[in-house]
Amino acid sequence: MSDTVDDVLETVAAVAPDVRGGLPGRRLTEAGVENPSGESVTAADVHADELFFEALGAIDGVAEFASEEREAVVDTGDGAPGEGDVAVAIDPLDGSSNLASNNAMGTIVGIADESLPAAGESLVAAAYVLYGPITTMTVAREGTVTTSVIDGGEARAVEEDVSLPDDPVVYGFGGRVPEWPDAFREYAREVESELKLRYGGAMVGDVNQVLSYGGIFAYPALESAPNGKLRLQFEGAPIAKIIEAAGGASSDGEQSLLSVEPTDLHQRVPVHVGNEAYVERLEAALAD
């Protein structure tokens, strides 16, 4: 299985420059369809999904492929996750609405040893690619986190044993303030007097701020959307795997995001990730 995990991670690094290279020609182009979450899809989302599906689905040992942009899990091989093979769940382009304003975007990948949908506890590795001024890939595997620069389709490690700084500096919370539940709004009031706001509208970019400087990122439950906006399988669980492996914590408001049992491939979940002290305070605030 570890060879397959290597193959998946190397393939993500190989495909990332093509995803990035395809962005300029797809700026401002809607695909004219909605994804399974009911959101409009850009041509860049479709292109990234196709590139990753073709490359990852072709790997021997990848038995299932699921994407934020596809209704159902695709059975890609003869084997089954857990019997030496893996399942890959991907958000091909995270923060794709940032393409119009030319801001950061990413790709999020979870590699599980169980059939999808699967809880975060079944992730054997997780990674995100950040398409910023440079393209980087951050991987959680065997309890440690490594950040690499992707150059010519290959990942070159630039930081090993990445961990959240002990002294948190930044926060970023999604959703409109009047939509936040009262307990979250009160918690946010405290946090904003302690940390600096960093919110760019792409989870990967905003989480990478937290990984770099310490702090907390959240896309909380909203009055109109009690499970928030982000998807457990494609966003919440893999990001939680990375933040927890880097010494931080994650929560859906009550428990680690890795413990949430999925009932639906595209289900949403409130996401809170960052330094343990801030996540614990958040859980205490919501429990009051």
Ligand SMILES: O=P(O)(O)OC[C@H]1O[C@](O)(COP(=O)(O)O)[C@@H](O)[C@@H]1O
């Ligand atoms: O526009 P909002 O409400 O701030 O939402 C931003 C959030 O939505 C997302 O863009 C959703 O991801 P997708 O772009 O993959 O659908 C996250 O990256 C980000 O954290």
Ligand SMILES: [Mg+2]
């Ligand atoms: Mg996303």
Ligand SMILES: [Mg+2]
């Ligand atoms: Mg996406």
